[in-house]
Amino acid sequence: MDPSMFDDDNGPDDEHSFGGVWTLIKLEALEKYLVAFNNALSRQNFTRIYIDAFAGTGRCDITIDGEKTSVDGSARRALVANPPFHKFCFIELKAKKLAALKALEAEHPDKSIEIIRDDANVALKALCGKYDWRNTRAVLFLDPFGMHVEWSTLEAIAKTGAIDVWYLFPYSGLYRQAAKNADAMDSDKLDSITRLLGTDEWRQEFYAPQRQSDLFGNESGDAREADHHEMLKYVSKRLKMIFPAVAEPKILYQAGDSKNPSGAPLFALYFAASNPKPAAHGLATKIAKAILDTL
Numbered sequence: 329m330d331p332s333m334f335d336d337d338n339g340p341d342d343e344h345s346f347g348g349v350w351t352l353i354k355l356e357a358l359e360k361y362l363v364a365f366n367n368a369l370s371r372q373n374f375t376r377i378y379i380d381a382f383a384g385t386g387r388c389d390i391t392i393d394g395e396k397t398s399v400d401g402s403a404r405r406a407l408v409a410n411p412p413f414h415k416f417c418f419i420e421l422k423a424k425k426l427a428a429l430k431a432l433e434a435e436h437p438d439k440s441i442e443i444i445r446d447d448a449n450v451a452l453k454a455l456c457g458k459y460d461w462r463n464t465r466a467v468l469f470l471d472p473f474g475m476h477v478e479w480s481t482l483e484a485i486a487k488t489g490a491i492d493v494w495y496l497f498p499y500s501g502l503y504r505q506a507a508k509n510a511d512a513m514d515s516d517k518l519d520s521i522t523r524l525l526g527t528d529e530w531r532q533e534f535y536a537p538q539r540q541s542d543l544f545g546n547e548s549g550d551a552r553e554a555d556h557h558e559m560l561k562y563v564s565k566r567l568k569m570i571f572p573a574v575a576e577p578k579i580l581y582q583a584g585d586s587k588n589p590s591g592a593p594l595f596a597l598y599f600a601a602s603n604p605k606p607a608a609h610g611l612a613t614k615i616a617k618a619i620l621d622t623l
């Protein structure tokens with residue numbers, strides 16, 4: 329891993345360091361699901377874990393209609409979910425944010441909290457191998473700023489058969505990286521899309537050879553023919569290949585409210601259940617869909 333990832337003043341994740349209306353929507357969905365999940369499993373003997381893979385600080389700075397404000401973030405909301413989780417894992421890469429998470433831990437001396445400083449992909453793969461998933465169930469929140477979640481991480485999560493996932497998929501990250509003209513993409517961009525989607529087949533899915541040659545008779549490279557709706561359909565198709573149940577995502581926009589959005593679509597909020605038992609993933613998805621419908 330690039331050591332500069334750990335540097336607080338470095339890295340690509342300053343993008344959207346201020347959230348917006350989408351921040352409130354994703355947090356509302358998560359918060360509702362955490363309560364429903366704990367209620368649904370409260371009479372069963374599972375150890376219930378909340379895993380926050382891009383945990384932040386417990387507070388979110390947001391700007392809505394030019395007004396800056398600060399709201400409780402995912403970690404803080406999970407800690408007060410009722411019925412409560414038995415255990416919390418907060419993963420965060422940046423040292424400054426870790427200090428805030430430690431302070432949050434000190435505010436909740438009664439809770440079992442593990443704080444992990446690492447890249448989310450590395451830490452999640454380790455967590456997937458650490459627990460006995462026969463008697464453990466978890467909700468995982470994947471809330472990256474950009475295209476940080478690797479497909480191989482999603483595969484490890486799906487394989488547990490015991491983790492429900494809320495994934496704030498970087499919709500605009502994908503359609504911006506996938507340039508209209510394939511020649512404009514360098515190998516870093518190509519690789520980042522392949523890591524995100526777990527295959528390089530996206531090139532055939534999204535791009536087609538251009539029929540025209542330029543003035544000098546040179547064939548130009550492939551052009552993207554898939555629009556962003558089609559790209560997202562492909563993402564859903566890929567997720568359904570590894571998770572037994574995936575809910576239709578809620579598209580989160582730059583501005584407006586959830587009923588009257590405006591601006592660019594930024595994220596697609598996905599819910600995916602990894603439990604292979606139809607009764608379990610059926611119930612989880614029913615709850616998640618009901619929540620997504622209210623947003």
Ligand SMILES: C[S@@+](CC[C@H](N)C(=O)[O-])C[C@H]1O[C@@H](n2cnc3c(N)ncnc32)[C@H](O)[C@@H]1O
Pocket residue numbers: 341355381382383384385386387388400401402403419420421422425446447448449471472473476
């Ligand atoms: C959108 S914020 C998370 C906000 C948080 N979920 C909340 O509601 O308060 C993304 C966080 O991921 C952290 N981060 C960035 N890259 C990471 C990585 N590779 N692994 C783990 N955390 C990372 C950033 O420092 C940032 O705190």
